[in-house]
Amino acid sequence: MRPGLGARAIVWSVLLGAPIALGTLCGVLRAGNGDVIADRVLGQIDFTKTAVNFVDSTGLNAPDAVAIDKLSSHVLVADSQNNRVLGWKSEHSFVTGGAADLVIGQADLNSSGCNRYSTPDATRLCGPTGVAVDGAHRVYVADTRNNRVVVFDDPFAASRPSGYSGRAEILLPTWPIAAGSARTA
Numbered sequence: 001m002r003p004g005l006g007a008r009a010i011v012w013s014v015l016l017g018a019p020i021a022l023g024t025l026c027g028v029l030r031a032g033n034g035d036v037i038a039d040r041v042l043g044q045i046d047f048t049k050t051a052v053n054f055v056d057s058t059g060l061n062a063p064d065a066v067a068i069d070k071l072s073s074h075v076l077v078a079d080s081q082n083n084r085v086l087g088w089k090s091e092h093s094f095v096t097g098g099a100a101d102l103v104i105g106q107a108d109l110n111s112s113g114c115n116r117y118s119t120p121d122a123t124r125l126c127g128p129t130g131v132a133v134d135g136a137h138r139v140y141v142a143d144t145r146n147n148r149v150v151v152f153d154d155p156f157a158a159s160r161p162s163g164y165s166g167r168a169e170i171l172l173p174t175w176p177i178a179a180g181s182a183r184t185a
Contacts, residue, residue, distance in 0.1 A: 040095060043059060043060030055110050057099035058097065058100065059082075061079060062080045062082075063079055064129045065128075065130045066078075067132050069133040069137055071137070072137060073091045074133070075090075075093075075094040080127050080128055082106075083112055083124075085103070089101045089156060102155055104139065105123070105124055105125030106125070125146070126145035128142060128143055128144065129144045137157075138154060
């Protein structure tokens with residue numbers, strides 16, 4: 001072994017240099033830093049398909065971010081090309097391929113239009129690329145093509161109907177303004 005190379009380098013040189021049966025490959029990879037073979041695929045019917053989805057409660061088109069609310073087990077996925085965030089009430093429902101319980105940014109689970117050429121409001125998204133959750137269950141969405149971050153107060157709250165598309169507080173970028181200068185929106 002060359003100086004400076006550890007066991008991980010040997011594993012990768014074996015993987016790259018010799019044909020290995022899939023069962024052996026899984027065993028070798030699991031022996032390293034953890035499992036690197038996917039166990040499930042979500043948003044497609046199997047691992048080999050990559051077609052654009054049906055716009056429904058399970059289809060995804062360019063998912064960009066996943067957030068898990070550990071306090072409530074809610075899962076949120078920024079579905080960027082469908083211009084929405086899908087939400088599942090439980091991690092179990094999400095990982096078993098269940099239908100989404102919530103849509104943010106669209107009127108229903110079968111809509112996907114971007115408000116790009118109309119006036120944005122607090123209920124529509126256009127190209128969401130990030131999603132996060134805080135301890136109060138507020139959902140923060142990077143609404144990229146509308147150049148803003150929108151915040152939804154606990155969209156999974158029991159008082160909200162299924163399919164709630166939400167009203168958002170809109171956070172606009174701010175920057176220091178020099179004395180005597182003007183900023184136009």
